Amino acid sequence: MSDRDALLAAILAAPDDDLPRLVYADWLDENGRAIPPPERRTAADRAAFIRAQIEAARAEPFSPAARAARERADRLLNLHREEWTWHLRGTIEGAEFVRGFVEHVTVDLRRFPQVADAIFDAEPVRSVRVPRPSPQAGDGWLEEWSSLESVFEVARLRQITTLELPAVFLQEYECDVLAGSPYLDGLTHLSLRENPIQPGWLSDFLAGPRLPHLTGLDLSEIANLGPGLAAGLARADHRRFHRFDISGVTFLSDVLKRALGSPCLEEVEELRLGWRGYPETPGPLTYLDLGWVIPWGRLRVLDLAGQGLGPDGVREVAWNPAAAGLRWLGLAANGLGPEGARLLASAPHLNLFYLDVRRNSLGPKDVDALRRRFPDAEVEG
DSSP states (O other): EEEEEEEHHHHHOOOSSSSSHHHHHHHHHHHHHGOOOTTTTGGGHHHHHHHHHHHHHOOOTTTTTHHHHHHHHHHHHHHHHHHHGGTTTTTTSSSEEEEEEEEEEEEOOOTTHHHHHHHHHHOOOEEEOOOOOOOSSSTTTTOOOSSSSSHHTTTGGGOOOOOEOOTTOOOOHHHHHHOOOTTTTTTEEEETTTOOOOOHHHHHHHHSSSTOOEEEETTTTTTHHHHHHHHHTTOOOTOOOOOEEEEOOOOHHHHHHHHHTTTGTOOOOEEEEOOOOOOTOOOOGGGHHHHHHHHHHHHOEEHHHHHHOOHHHHHHHOOOOOGGGEEEEEEETTTTHHHHHHHHTTOOOOOOOOOOOOSSOOOOOOOHHHHHHHHTTEOOO
16 A cells, blocks of 8 residues: 555545644645646645645634635635546435535535435535436326435445435425434434425424434425424433524424424534515514523524514514624615614624625615624625
8 A cells, every 4th residue: 555545545434533634734844746637736736625624624713714714715625626526427316525624525415326326435425415316207207216225325424424415396205214323323413394295294203213413404495384383392301401592493482482492402503594585574583582592601693584574573683692703794775775784783792704684675884884893704795
């Protein structure tokens, strides 16, 4: 085994460790001329890319330091993506780099069982997205529908921490196979976005023992889940979620209040509660006291897009001492107006790295005032 092969093997063996990656970056700088084309001409840039992505990952999320490192990495990736992913051609539909290597892949479910070994042998993949192609309508179209069961039976899934299944029209029997897969016990984040999940199934799943290490759950755009989700969270004291996305889920205000008060959300760091009905139908948070409803303890990311909070609701966030830990705040389409912008700009506790105030009828002066108030933030207005 060559030195290079040994270094790459070390990266595959310890995907959470930065040290082998940084050692490999140093090796590229010192030995780049010895590796075969087309990688030879990009060796120095690949070394710089690895270091930049690791720097971004180590910096405080969303901070100016993280953004600057990410921008450097993105410039290099835009130049060399083709060379750095050529060995995965024919096995994946998309790739995302994390800390210098491909960690997230998109794979056609019909091919995944056949190509899984090649993918995991090539890169330290930790996250998989599996789209399901829609069958053509017509006679026999049901027979064309590809089941996800074979995906959940792939043993290499033991190596992932994130599984994304957005808008794949997940069937209830497939939900059972997913939750019961012996290869997904290590899963920490699951996206079921835009799937027809049954509220009863979700409630029982949350209350049960399956996927015991799950700390991130994306249930966004599944409108009917409100009551079942609240019931499941009330019985999920054994879980602790750090990332939770229920944007677009329909709740009555008192049901949402109960859900957000669940012990399993006490340690949440990223909470997304976007709503799509504003201005015709304000979101359920409009009728609640946010200072008492939001689980503020460890919160760093809060998305309230479209809730229609208005200036009074924004005051409950911006002037709340418990919101001092926020670094990312989404207030798009909330009817802020100039008064809401003024309240944000004079907030004594906020220290943001990202602020979204789009679609709020704000003028250039309002947005400029927010940029002056939060000089370290990326302000989208």
